[in-house]
Amino acid sequence: MEIQQLRAVASQVRRDIVRMVAGANSGHPGGSLGCADFLTVLYFEIMKHNPDHFSMDGKGEDLFFLSNGHISPVWYSVLARAGYFPIEELGTFRKINSRLQGHPSVDKKIPGVRMASGSLGQGLSNAIGAALTKKLNRDNALVYSLHGDGELQEGQIWEAAMYAAANKVDNLIATIDYNGRQIDGDVDDVLSLGDLKGKWQAFGWEVLEMDGHDYNSLIGTLNQAKQLTGKGKPIVIIMKTEMGQGVDYMVGSHKWHGVAPNAEQLQLALDQLEETLGDY
Amino acid sequence: MKQFEILGKKDTRSGFGEGLLEIGKKNPDVVALCADLTGSLKMDAFQKEFPDRFFQTGIAEANMIGMAAGMTIGGKIPYTGTFANFSTGRVYDQIRQSVAYSQKNVKICASHAGLTLGEDGATHQILEDVGMMRMLPHMTVIVPCDFNQTKQATMAIAEYNGPVYLRFGRPVVPVFIQPDAKFTIGKADVLIEGTDVTIIACGHLVWKSIEAARQLAEQGIHAEVINMHTIKPLDEKAILDSISKTKCVVTAEEHMLNGGLGDAVAQVLARHLPVPQEYIGVNDTFGESGTPDELMVKYGLDTPNIVEATKKVLTRIKP
Numbered sequence: 039m040e041i042q043q044l045r046a047v048a049s050q051v052r053r054d055i056v057r058m059v060a061g062a063n064s065g066h067p068g069g070s071l072g073c074a075d076f077l078t079v080l081y082f083e084i085m086k087h088n089p090d091h092f093s094m095d096g097k098g099e100d101l102f103f104l105s106n107g108h109i110s111p112v113w114y115s116v117l118a119r120a121g122y123f124p125i126e127e128l129g130t131f132r133k134i135n136s137r138l139q140g141h142p143s144v145d146k147k148i149p150g151v152r153m154a155s156g157s158l159g160q161g162l163s164n165a166i167g168a169a170l171t172k173k174l175n176r177d178n179a180l181v182y183s184l185h186g187d188g189e190l191q192e193g194q195i196w197e198a199a200m201y202a203a204a205n206k207v208d209n210l211i212a213t214i215d216y217n218g219r220q221i222d223g224d225v226d227d228v229l230s231l232g233d234l235k236g237k238w239q240a241f242g243w244e245v246l247e248m249d250g251h252d253y254n255s256l257i258g259t260l261n262q263a264k265q266l267t268g269k270g271k272p273i274v275i276i277m278k279t280e281m282g283q284g285v286d287y288m289v290g291s292h293k294w295h296g297v298a299p300n301a302e303q304l305q306l307a308l309d310q311l312e313e314t315l316g317d318y
Numbered sequence: 319m320k321q322f323e324i325l326g327k328k329d330t331r332s333g334f335g336e337g338l339l340e341i342g343k344k345n346p347d348v349v350a351l352c353a354d355l356t357g358s359l360k361m362d363a364f365q366k367e368f369p370d371r372f373f374q375t376g377i378a379e380a381n382m383i384g385m386a387a388g389m390t391i392g393g394k395i396p397y398t399g400t401f402a403n404f405s406t407g408r409v410y411d412q413i414r415q416s417v418a419y420s421q422k423n424v425k426i427c428a429s430h431a432g433l434t435l436g437e438d439g440a441t442h443q444i445l446e447d448v449g450m451m452r453m454l455p456h457m458t459v460i461v462p463c464d465f466n467q468t469k470q471a472t473m474a475i476a477e478y479n480g481p482v483y484l485r486f487g488r489p490v491v492p493v494f495i496q497p498d499a500k501f502t503i504g505k506a507d508v509l510i511e512g513t514d515v516t517i518i519a520c521g522h523l524v525w526k527s528i529e530a531a532r533q534l535a536e537q538g539i540h541a542e543v544i545n546m547h548t549i550k551p552l553d554e555k556a557i558l559d560s561i562s563k564t565k566c567v568v569t570a571e572e573h574m575l576n577g578g579l580g581d582a583v584a585q586v587l588a589r590h591l592p593v594p595q596e597y598i599g600v601n602d603t604f605g606e607s608g609t610p611d612e613l614m615v616k617y618g619l620d621t622p623n624i625v626e627a628t629k630k631v632l633t634r635i636k637p
Contacts, residue, residue: 095392097392097393143419145419153391157415159380160384160415162384163381164387166381166388167387167388168389168391168392169388170388171390171393172392174349174392174394177392194412197378197381198378198384198385200376201375201376201378204376205373
């Protein structure tokens with residue numbers, strides 16, 4: 039897909055995000071907006087996947103695990119726009135009897151979701167397990183995962199990081215949403231990650247960096263990561279993003295991590311985001 | 319009264335080890351993960367036979383459970399192995415979200431459960447695990463009673479698609495279930511038929527209940543003994559069939575009274591057929607160091623305790 043087309047998808051995804059969160063009067067717009075470009079590129083340009091015939095086992099397909107499940111709005115929007123389920127369903131987000139739970143659920147059988155997430159720190163382990171099964175099945179497709187930077191404070195992430203490097207899980211590309219914000223404030227103030235790149239390198243991972251809002255950087259780096267698979271090392275991409283990207287009054291502030299815009303704020307946001315594919 | 323012959327003495331964890339190896343040979347999708355307790359869990363035979371299907375995770379149980387959940391995507395059937403304490407309490411949230419809520423076909427195999435872990439003491443003697451696991455939607459909870467049944471259960475759970483918690487132990491105890499007995503998840507075994515009182519037990523307390531029934535028979539009391547190897551889903555019919563006959567029950571388990579088999583049975587009775595019930599179990603206290611036998615005596619989980627509880631429950635039946 040051309041970069042212009044990808045941008046158009048992401049613009050619609052951002053509209054979906056703010057409308058979903060406003061419609062539910064709850065949810066997490068900040069991180070969702072920040073990852074809209076990445077997930078659009080991943081699902082519309084990078085991954086080999088089959089939206090028309092979702093299967094839990096995903097044999098022969100690339101798999102994606104969202105470890106920071108609270109940014110479910112962006113994932114649901116991208117899945118719907120990619121064709122996993124009807125876009126009208128986005129309007130049910132966080133409402134009673136919906137398949138679109140506040141945090142991703144397998145229980146509700148929403149196509150595209152293979153693992154529940156929300157309680158943080160578990161997705162890297164899940165992705166490693168899926169990657170190991172791909173190896174056992176001689177399935178050459180890849181496994182992708184996304185993690186928040188605040189999420190890296192969870193100890194299980196580092197158990198998983200140690201395991202993947204020691205056991206050469208090299209069909210795995212993890213990405214960190216490095217926006218420097220978490221609920222209580224700046225990551226540096228809450229619990230600094232220190233030398234993040236150095237930590238992953240010390241754990242034995244191949245570390246790449248990219249700009250999560252620059253499409254050339256996103257496409258180039260993800261393709262480079264693909265080239266680096268199969269060489270004995272797991273791959274992590276530290277992706278610099280801005281929380282709330284695309285909505286001027288939300289950009290760069292932790293205050294929009296988990297707060298819904300009111301009607302007036304929603305309109306202000308929608309005025310900045312072009313409707314490209316048609317609202318749900 | 320049916321007599322049970324002691325076929326030998328073995329630890330239930332060895333039944334797990336043998337069962338894992340055998341199901342590994344039959345089903346190529348079976349894989350195993352262990353958090354640095356391969357010898358203690360008797361998983362070394364599987365590791366040796368299937369090195370490519372064995373995953374040593376190191377002392378990182380949360381990652382082990384998370385990986386096992388991920389491995390089911392693509393059709394593998396992961397068996398995780400560590401002590402019961404580290405299989406449940408330490409990783410409750412990982413089991414809750416990645417296994418139970420996500421409905422993954424993971425078999426959580428837990429050794430060294432309960433007081434009979436012995437000398438290591440209370441840090442390792444988990445007595446709350448059955449309660450935690452049976453509260454989780456989608457989870458099946460199995461506590462087999464001897465070596466043969468643990469082996470049978472280990473193999474049977476591969477045929478069932480869904481999360482399972484399989485609990486067994488360390489001590490060498492009597493083997494009395496026939497090696498070719500059929501094990502069905504969720505179907506209780508009436509080991510001894512009786513008319514005066516029902517004793518419902520699981521795990522190591524099943525043999526002690528058989529011994530208790532023998533002593534009671536000598537005193538003219540005919541106890542029915544049910545081996546409730548599956549705590550969830552609970553065989554309600556077996557319970558109600560027996561209790562509609564005997565009108566009283568003693569439950570026996572190597573677990574806290576809160577949350578265990580006794581609670582599960584009481585819930586069925588309260589809804590359908592309230593009768594007097596006495597409980598054998600640990601009453602809201604941690605364990606301590608000691609030999610398994612000493613601990614079972616000190617904490618009231620021995621054969622004389624079952625005999626005593628049975629006599630007590632009989633006095634509570636209204637004429």
